[in-house]
Amino acid sequence: MVRWCGGAVKGGTRRVLASFATLALAACGPRSYGPRVVVPPAPPPPPVVDVRPVAVTPVLVVPVEPEPSPAPFTGYDADDILALDPDECRAVLADWGVTWETADDAPETIEDPIRLTGPAGGVRFRVPGEDVAPHDVIDCRFAVALAEWGAQLHERGVVEVDAFGFWRGGHRVGSHVRDEPTQHNYGLAIDAAYFVLEDDSKLVVLSDWEISGGEDWTCDATPEGDAAALLLDFFCAPAEASIFHVYIGPAHDAEHHNHFHFDLGGGGEGGWFLN
């Protein structure tokens, strides 16, 4: 019996159908009952890689110096600052990025006269108005003190301090004439009257200095209101860091009702005066 496409043919008809069966078997093909297997297409041939060596231009690697950390604007107290000679003083200002120019029109009483040409400690110190020279001249050492105070003020949101002046000749303090010339005479003092903040608002010593108490020690006073609190902080922060020798504010006398007088070298032997 010959099986073909699942059927059977008896021997009697074998010969008759032999050639047909052969053809039929070829036509039926093999049986398949399993799952259909899908053969994935062959992957494309790998790209031809050019393995010839490529000429590499050598790159000159220049070592990068780490950025110097910002100048600290600190480290000198009033005694240290006053002891700086002109070369040392100018080196400190250069270190701190404080720019200045020599003041050729300065009074002879100023040992190393300069004018600031940019911010000191992030704060501009100005003597507003026209024809203010030489009231805008300071000794180099006073610029160091201003830079330290400026850094404190900058942290507290101040961008500018307006002063009645730095240099002032003679012995006069307001209506009072002293035996000794004031430190203004040496370019070592400031009369600071206005503080300009980041939002362009301005604190005025004359009108915003509202405090109570503190008769013995100004920095023990209680400020009345936010503006007074800021002004008291501006006044006491440099005292705490001993940046200047003398601190006189409105609590001291009527002559100082509208400004803070800070100086280097004043105040007699001890050099400290705060009120």
Ligand SMILES: [Zn+2]
């Ligand atoms: Zn003064």
